Amino acid sequence: MGTHNLFHKKKERKTELLRRQRAMKEPYDVILIVCEGEKTEPNYFTELKRAFRLSNANVRVCGRGADPLSVVDFAIETFRREPEFDRVYCVFDRDRHTRYNEALDRVRRTRLGKGSRIFSIPSVPCFEFWLLLHFIYTTRPFDAPAGDSICSRVIEELKKYLPAYKKGDHDIFNKMQDSLNDAITNASRVQQFHQTSGTDNPSTLVHSMVEYLRNLKKE
Numbered sequence: 001m002g003t004h005n006l007f008h009k010k011k012e013r014k015t016e017l018l019r020r021q022r023a024m025k026e027p028y029d030v031i032l033i034v035c036e037g038e039k040t041e042p043n044y045f046t047e048l049k050r051a052f053r054l055s056n057a058n059v060r061v062c063g064r065g066a067d068p069l070s071v072v073d074f075a076i077e078t079f080r081r082e083p084e085f086d087r088v089y090c091v092f093d094r095d096r097h098t099r100y101n102e103a104l105d106r107v108r109r110t111r112l113g114k115g116s117r118i119f120s121i122p123s124v125p126c127f128e129f130w131l132l133l134h135f136i137y138t139t140r141p142f143d144a145p146a147g148d149s150i151c152s153r154v155i156e157e158l159k160k161y162l163p164a165y166k167k168g169d170h171d172i173f174n175k176m177q178d179s180l181n182d183a184i185t186n187a188s189r190v191q192q193f194h195q196t197s198g199t200d201n202p203s204t205l206v207h208s209m210v211e212y213l214r215n216l217k218k219e
Contacts, residue, residue, distance in 0.1 A: 024057040028216050029086035031059045034075040035211075036092035036106035038065035041127050045091075047173035052214055059213070068092035068103035072110075072120070079112055087117055089209050094124040094201075095151050123204040126151035128158050130206040131172065133186040134179040135161040139193050141201040154202070184211060 035041035049059050062078075064071050072090045077087055081149035090107060093099050101123070107120040123129050125142050127152060132138070135158075141158075144150045159165055165172070176183075187207035194203055 016138055024055065026055045026058055026217075028058060030057075030217070031213070032075060032078060032085045032088045033059070033061045034071050034073050034078070034088070034090055035061070035063045036066065036068060037127065037167075038063040041091055043170050044127075044167070044173045047171065048210065048213065049180065051177060052216070054213065057071060058216075067097050067099055068122075069099040069106065069143070070105045072106045075118065076106075076110060079116065079118070082095060083112075083114065083116070085112075085116055087119065087212075088112065089119050089121050091121045091127070091206070091209075092123075093126040093151065094122060095126050095149060109127075119209070121205045121209050122204055124200050126154055127204075128154040129202045130183065130187065130204040131162070131165075131176065132158045133190070133204070133207075134176045134183040137186040137189055137201065138199070139190055141199065143201075180210070184205065211214070 033045055033118050035045070044063045048062065049056075062074075064074055066074070068090075071092045075088050075090050079085055090103070092100070092103060092217050097103075102132075104120050104122065107118055110118050112118055132154060134138075142150050142153045155165065155167075162175075184207045187204055190203055191205070194200055
């Protein structure tokens with residue numbers, strides 16, 4: 001009986017929390033961001049959310065620590081349970097994930113309904129390429145021997161400009177905020193370059209989500 005009562009009390013608290021969050025929502029889109037990484041990306045976007053003064057009730061950031069397809073599946077499942085999100089973003093890396101293309105295809109084929117939309121925000125090879133674009137513009141492909149993480153090569157390059165960087169750091173967005181416009185410009189240039197390059201290495205679509213979030217309260 002005690003365990004049964006505890007379960008219901010937890011469920012009631014969760015229901016009350018959701019009710020309060022809905023009441024606190026501001027008059028702009030409600031966003032879900034699901035990240036492959038458990039720390040680096042969630043930390044970055046949580047700091048971004050604070051810097052842009054976006055409400056926690058309107059923008060939720062989750063870290064999954066899983067492969068790209070699992071990120072997409074979790075995002076879809078969350079929306080099915082809580083169909084209040086206007087936009088759902090799935091942030092994941094290419095690196096050596098075997099189900100990367102399957103994840104992209106799952107997003108393309110998914111229709112959330114009621115005007116809600118789901119987006120894939122991939123980075124090739126990894127999220128650190130987006131961070132690197134805060135400092136330089138480059139289209140040089142990244143690679144590594146079989147069995148090694150390609151992302152480690154990107155981090156090596158990033159550390160030329162941010163020597164103390166390590167995965168899971170806090171304050172990364174805050175440290176790099178002054179060069180955010182440069183990163184957006186560089187990422188857009190990389191995207192244009194790859195329209196005729198025949199490859200997507202390296203690339204990122206993080207800038208498209210960042211621009212949207214930056215303008216969210218203005219819409």
